Amino acid sequence: MSTPVDDELWSAIGDPTRRTLIDLLLAAGAGTATSLSADLPLTRQAVSKHLAVLDRVGLVRAEPAGRERRYRVDEAQLARAAAQLAAVGTSWDARLRRIKHIAEAIERSRDHTEGE
Amino acid sequence: MSTPVDDELWSAIGDPTRRTLIDLLLAAGAGTATSLSADLPLTRQAVSKHLAVLDRVGLVRAEPAGRERRYRVDEAQLARAAAQLAAVGTSWDARLRRIKHIAEAIERSRDHTEGE
């Protein structure tokens, strides 16, 4: 199944560093590559690259402010991403439940016919 | 927040190819590197490496059967992974809702005091 997910979005939020960045941005409201790198074991450049990725898939948006470049989470897009995460999770859950039903059904029918 | 997730697990299911492998294994019940590679635009080797990763984090388990090496999804582990996916999703959702509430509260108080 895997849901017809934008694979770009998935690979964007699949990276643990980028998820942390999103968390930090949500907590602080906004931030720059420099300010965010202060809270992470990463250089400004690395953070900047991740922000560029997140920007490309629309999860964050940058607003230039003087010599700074302030990033902010796009709430609508993040909500969409969150929904997709949950979707994959529940899809697997559903599949597992279905398998369990089938397994139980087989066991029941075996008990009836063979008794082993 | 990002939940104190095993980062290994996340990066395992973060890869779209590996998610597809899980889906295929769930659909077929079990499979080998060779059989799975037939359904994917990948060589057996690539699939084999992915299965090794999934095996290391416990999402699948291998049972040698003659000259074959049959892989099967570990349902308990996958259920755990699904739960973690859903958890991150709902965590973001909750955070977004909280932010929205705050924004609305600010707007309300501004309406009361200033009227602009």
Add this chain to the structure above:
DNA sequence: GCCTTTCGCAACCTTTAGTTGCGCATCAGC
């Protein structure tokens, strides 16, 4: 016994995350 199938190991290529180094722009102080 031979041929096929399936696998694991090793060498290699490419992409991506991360680093360092440099040059340009913007704001603050004097």
Add this chain to the structure above:
DNA sequence: GCTGATGCGCAACTAAAGGTTGCGAAAGGC
């Protein structure tokens, strides 16, 4: 209005991960 600090982007380099091909070895079919 220079001068210095701060924040940024671009470029070159390294390290790891996903992918490929090319072996040789073990298990089955006939």
